[in-house]
Amino acid sequence: MNTPAVLAVVEDNELTRTWLTEHLTTAGYTVHGVATGSAALRLVEQVGPALMLLDLRLPDANGLQLLKRFRELDRDLVVIIVTAYGELETAVEAVKAGAYHFLQKPPDLDDLLITIDKGLEARRLWQRVAVLEKQHSWQFADVEVVGRSAALQALAEAVEKVARAERATVFLRGESGTGKDLLARAIHAQSERRHHPFLQINCTALPEHLVESELFGHERGAFTDARERKKGLAELADGGTLFLDEIGDMPLGAQAKLLRFLEDSKFKRLGGTGDITVDVRVIAATNRNLETAIADRTFRSDLFYRLNVVPITIPPLREHPEDIAPLAEYFVRQLARDLKRDPPRLSPSAMRVLEGYQWPGNVRELRNVLERALILEETQEIRPEHLPGEISLPGAMADDRPSPLRLPPGGVDLGHLELDLIHQALARTDHNVTRAARLLGLTRDTLRYRMEKHNL
Numbered sequence: 001m002n003t004p005a006v007l008a009v010v011e012d013n014e015l016t017r018t019w020l021t022e023h024l025t026t027a028g029y030t031v032h033g034v035a036t037g038s039a040a041l042r043l044v045e046q047v048g049p050a051l052m053l054l055d056l057r058l059p060d061a062n063g064l065q066l067l068k069r070f071r072e073l074d075r076d077l078v079v080i081i082v083t084a085y086g087e088l089e090t091a092v093e094a095v096k097a098g099a100y101h102f103l104q105k106p107p108d109l110d111d112l113l114i115t116i117d118k119g120l121e122a123r124r125l126w127q128r129v130a131v132l133e134k135q136h137s138w139q140f141a142d143v144e145v146v147g148r149s150a151a152l153q154a155l156a157e158a159v160e161k162v163a164r165a166e167r168a169t170v171f172l173r174g175e176s177g178t179g180k181d182l183l184a185r186a187i188h189a190q191s192e193r194r195h196h197p198f199l200q201i202n203c204t205a206l207p208e209h210l211v212e213s214e215l216f217g218h219e220r221g222a223f224t225d226a227r228e229r230k231k232g233l234a235e236l237a238d239g240g241t242l243f244l245d246e247i248g249d250m251p252l253g254a255q256a257k258l259l260r261f262l263e264d265s266k267f268k269r270l271g272g273t274g275d276i277t278v279d280v281r282v283i284a285a286t287n288r289n290l291e292t293a294i295a296d297r298t299f300r301s302d303l304f305y306r307l308n309v310v311p312i313t314i315p316p317l318r319e320h321p322e323d324i325a326p327l328a329e330y331f332v333r334q335l336a337r338d339l340k341r342d343p344p345r346l347s348p349s350a351m352r353v354l355e356g357y358q359w360p361g362n363v364r365e366l367r368n369v370l371e372r373a374l375i376l377e378e379t380q381e382i383r384p385e386h387l388p389g390e391i392s393l394p395g396a397m398a399d400d401r402p403s404p405l406r407l408p409p410g411g412v413d414l415g416h417l418e419l420d421l422i423h424q425a426l427a428r429t430d431h432n433v434t435r436a437a438r439l440l441g442l443t444r445d446t447l448r449y450r451m452e453k454h455n456l
């Protein structure tokens with residue numbers, strides 16, 4: 001056990017107070033006994049006990065008012081009322097006012113100890129809930145993923161599961177800037193492989209003829225520049241994780257080798273004859289539509305199916321706008337720390353602008369916008385004018401885009417369409433009318449009016 005819990009015994013009868021104090025000390029608690037309401041208040045303010053046994057009849061105070069004051073000082077203080085015979089009504093009042101429980105005098109010692117134990121357990125749970133309510137992110141070892149929306153919750157669960165399946169190949173899909181890199185690292189950090197390397201190759205950044213030798217290595221003389229043997233990433237990542245970024249850009253030759261590697265963990269170095277076997281988990285990522293690449297014959301369909309066993313799709317930021325605020329606050333804090341300054345506040349109107357924007361560049365774009373504001377503006381409060389024009393101008397997104405909807409030849413029922421879009425907006429925002437209105441380009445009142453029109 002850790003340090004003993006601190007209890008307060010507030011009781012003006014000296015005999016009872018001494019009896020309680022002695023027994024509770026013997027039971028292993030640190031006990032402070034006081035005889036008056038004012039001494040009890042000082043105790044709560046200065047010592048902060050976890051639990052209090054309170055006699056409602058004190059010489060200098062009204063027990064109920066005292067109780068309310070205690071709860072204001074410490075919301076998690078567990079108060080057990082100890083009442084004289086015939087004071088049941090007051091005890092019930094006290095429970096309504098926030099006391100945890102009541103016992104009659106003289107309390108049975110076993111009852112008392114059990115009640116104290118349960119009360120302390122309840123306090124631990126209250127405090128745990130308070131922590132969880134404040135927490136906006138998931139911590140995967142040293143990787144922090146911010147967001148508590150249903151979408152991010154599903155992602156976090158997927159990361160947990162996949163991290164445990166040490167060998168499963170993972171396929172991360174999502175638009176640019178949605179957090180594929182971050183999740184790949186989270187999976188690695190959460191898995192048993194975390195003490196082994198996490199190596200990464202970006203298939204777009206490398207000239208085609210180098211991808212294969214980067215991945216699988218080469219023997220001396222395998223090609224003109226190969227003056228000595230070189231190990232590839234697959235070999236160097238042994239025991240760990242290999243992250244293949246932008247796999248849609250992998251040359252076909254390397255794709256064939258990769259498929260074999262995924263199937264039996266074996267490969268040959270370029271120019272080599274012997275098979276090399278390693279224990280590596282592969283995580284692949286793409287923001288491209290691989291189905292199109294397959295149709296164009298630039299991506300092997302057998303490799304696609306092999307990768308697609310455990311797909312994880314990261315939704316674009318505009319589909320979980322409720323995470324914009326926690327993400328923005330997180331980035332402001334993080335960037336301010338990097339810039340060695342106090343984090344500025346985000347004004348409510350700036351937050352509304354951020355929450356109303358569509359974020360085609362997703363989380364990365366959000367981070368970049370805030371970084372720019374922090375670097376260019378010395379201000380202690382970020383306001384809409386500190387944000388780039390394209391995101392703060394109302395309707396900026398809507399105007400220069402082709403209409404996403406085409407009127408079908410047979411026409412539409414505009415009323416039905418409206419109802420359907422309202423339903424979708426509400427579903428996407430967990431029935432938050434303000435945010436749903438923003439998604440529809442309406443004010444909150446206009447949306448309310450239209451909802452009433454549809455009897456919603």
Ligand SMILES: Nc1ncnc2c1ncn2[C@@H]1O[C@H](COP(=O)(O)OP(=O)(O)OP(=O)(O)O)[C@@H](O)[C@H]1O
Pocket residue numbers: 144145146147174175176177178179180181182183286287327363364367
């Ligand atoms: N949920 C999140 N919590 C905290 N940071 C995030 C989150 N999602 C993304 N980021 C941050 O946003 C930035 C972009 O994310 P990342 O590089 O992982 O995106 P990506 O999907 O790999 O993009 P690309 O397709 O362009 O490679 C990074 O700085 C990353 O740390």
Ligand SMILES: [Mg+2]
Pocket residue numbers: 180181245
């Ligand atoms: Mg990336």
